[in-house]
Amino acid sequence: MTAPGDLMQALFLRLKTDATLSALLGGVGLLESASDKAAFPHVTYGRTSAFNLESGSDNDHDQLVTFHIWSKAQGEGETRLIMDSIRARLDGAAFSIGSRGQTRLSLEFAEARYDEDLTVHHGLLRFRALTQEAA
DSSP states (O other): OOOHHHHHHHHHHHHHTOHHHHHHTTTSOEESSOOTTOOSSEEEEEEEEOEETTTTEEOTTEEEEEEEEEEOSSSSHHHHHHHHHHHHHHTTOEEEOTTSOEEEEEEEEEEEEEETTTTEEEEEEEEEEEEEOOO
């Protein structure tokens, strides 16, 4: 099994080593959580769920991971570029995390919209992470 914390650590490491994404974010815009003083643009991760709908129990083999992209640029172009960079780095990626087996990511959902209340462009990327235990 891949614990949610281990998975997020592996995903952040993969994203932090991407030169294109780093340039788009100004080098410091990949955050576990953002404060009111966080510079724009930035990326945070949202809730990670590990839940089996059929059995109603926790299931670390099948997780959903959400990234939030925040931009104050004019138009949604910057948000889309950041989303595309994350998608290119993670969609279809495989991770070996410890002795737990291999975890493969696939994009489940993507959306970009303008949030009038916050006056920011907000992008959402949701990935499914499926883990197959090592034999």
